[in-house]
Amino acid sequence: MVLSLHKGTIEQFDISGSESYHDEFARWMLMLSSRSPRSIIIELKSRPRYRIPSCIFSISHLKSLHLENCTISLPRVFQGFKSLTDLSLKFFSSTNMDIQNLISFCPVLTNLILNYFEGINRLNIQAPELEYLNVVGDFEDIDLDAPNLKAAILFHYHKSKAYQSIPIAHDKESHVKKSLGSLSEIKTLGISSSFMKYLSKACILTKLPIVFTRLEDIYLTICFWDQRQVLTVCSLFQNAPNLKKLLMWSYPGSTYDQDQASIQELTLQMQMNHLITVSVNDFRGLDHEVHFVAKLLSWAPALEEVRIEWKGEMDRSMVLTKLLALPRVSPRAKIIVT
Numbered sequence: 001m002v003l004s005l006h007k008g009t010i011e012q013f014d015i016s017g018s019e020s021y022h023d024e025f026a027r028w029m030l031m032l033s034s035r036s037p038r039s040i041i042i043e044l045k046s047r048p049r050y051r052i053p054s055c056i057f058s059i060s061h062l063k064s065l066h067l068e069n070c071t072i073s074l075p076r077v078f079q080g081f082k083s084l085t086d087l088s089l090k091f092f093s094s095t096n097m098d099i100q101n102l103i104s105f106c107p108v109l110t111n112l113i114l115n116y117f118e119g120i121n122r123l124n125i126q127a128p129e130l131e132y133l134n135v136v137g138d139f140e141d142i143d144l145d146a147p148n149l150k151a152a153i154l155f156h157y158h159k160s161k162a163y164q165s166i167p168i169a170h171d172k173e174s175h176v177k178k179s180l181g182s183l184s185e186i187k188t189l190g191i192s193s194s195f196m197k198y199l200s201k202a203c204i205l206t207k208l209p210i211v212f213t214r215l216e217d218i219y220l221t222i223c224f225w226d227q228r229q230v231l232t233v234c235s236l237f238q239n240a241p242n243l244k245k246l247l248m249w250s251y252p253g254s255t256y257d258q259d260q261a262s263i264q265e266l267t268l269q270m271q272m273n274h275l276i277t278v279s280v281n282d283f284r285g286l287d288h289e290v291h292f293v294a295k296l297l298s299w300a301p302a303l304e305e306v307r308i309e310w311k312g313e314m315d316r317s318m319v320l321t322k323l324l325a326l327p328r329v330s331p332r333a334k335i336i337v338t
Helices: 022-033 054-058 096-104 161-165 172-180 193-200 227-238 287-299 316-324
Strands: 012-017 039-044 064-071 086-093 111-118 122-126 132-137 141-145 151-156 188-191 217-222 245-250 277-283 305-310 334-337
Touching (some): 096 122, 151 193, 188 193, 193 217, 193 227, 277 287
Parallel strands (some): 039 064, 086 111, 111 132, 132 151, 151 188, 245 277, 305 334
């Protein structure tokens, strides 16, 4: 009633709730679309998912759009959101092509969140002005073309066991380039354990297609006894010469592969001249973890602190003795175990 009686524009429309409003939803959206809002937030949590009506995609001056628990199907006549800078989609379903077109038809998009989606297995993100990206989902492939990206969180998971059978890309360089090749301006990079596996299909101590000269912070989850993941991380380090902060979560993995080499066996020599702080969470005191910390201490002449969050069941004092005895190239490097 308020929408129907209001004669002017509406700057912001924000609705949330857990009850079912499916009978009224399309009518609300139709009236809303005629009021030319600049910002829309819809967080209605009842099932089934709300189908976003086509009239929403005709609001040409929209700057911010947050949708949750919805189904997105672009109308054929969609002309894009020419002013949209902020797009957040959570718990939604759509198709590869609709999401690709939705993103590419937003030429000034700077912030993008895609969390927990269905119906999308290949993400093609072409966004020349994008600065922040947060992806959490079950996907098989990702193609990033975002040359101005400054921060990216890539959390990749698989619901089924099919992940184990995904073949390595035919063109390994292309495989990595599609994922990381355009991120020349990135300053912060976050990688989940599954996305680390995805990268490790091809990124093994190889020269990446780009040097991340602006990358200063890396957040990642890693299985230290998986040699492929360890070497993938080392590849990232080699291509991030100005890395200052490294935050890692130790992930034990489901099974131990006897064929995997220990990080202790690696004879890598690299310089991490600008690394200042390292944090390792969920540290269990395993040899693989200790050996990786040892490598960091030998690679980082400016290192000031290695902070370790203990989660192990081993003899903590024995592991602590090992850690404190590790040689370090930086005279200021402190090891703190909490």
